[in-house]
Amino acid sequence: MRFENPAFNYDRQGQSYSHTRQTDPRIAAYVEQALGNAATVLNVGAGTGSYEPANRYIIAVEPSVTMRSQRQRVGKIPAVIGRADALPFDDRCFEAAMAVLTVHHWPDMHQGLQEVKRVTRGPVVVMTFDPDSLDKFWNARYFPQVIESERRRYPTISFSTRPSAAAATSSPSPFPWIVSTASRKPSTAGRKPSCKKRSANHSRPGVS
Helix, strand or coil, X not given: CECCCCCCXXXXXXXXXXXXXCCCHHHHHHHHXXXXXXXXXXXXXXXXXXXXXXXXXXXXXXXXXXXXXXXXXXXXXXXXXXXXXXXXXXXXXXXXXXXXXXXXXXXXXXXXXXXXXXXXXXXEEEEEECXXXXXXXXXXXXXXXXXXXXXXXXXXXXXXHHHHHHHCECCECCCCCCEECCECCCCCCCCCXXXXXXXXXXXXXXXX
């Protein structure tokens, strides 16, 4: 599943993202639980870091300079400049990974999910909208054309869980979002981060 152009240009349209998109504590708790006891976590398509757990060692990856520059405003660590389909890290160097409402923006979703699996040795947590359940939104009755347009953007749950093979599970969220998670079994790996970057740079706020 590949798209030539991202669905949303965050560099042009995401300047106020950290002000208009706030962390929902119910979603944050759901992500925290799904990550298990992993201490080192990769956040792919991290944006402004809304759902990064405060009690974990986080490495964030974000391609948009506009989104990276807003992280300091909300007290988040600088993000590595990078894309999901070419992660600049060694194999199996994170205990867990997370991708929250971002997969549908990746130009090459399949390669991105494969890359996340490659660099992770424990749970991979993906939160996304289920395209088969978008009709349950309150606005489906009023804006059916919007729903149909959105439906084409989101990967199916089976597509999202495919890279994790037999160990993958999915479950609906317990709050009013049509969201599912996909993860692999947690590992018993050590607690210290041991990742090496492959020719990538940490960004400073406002610097691409």
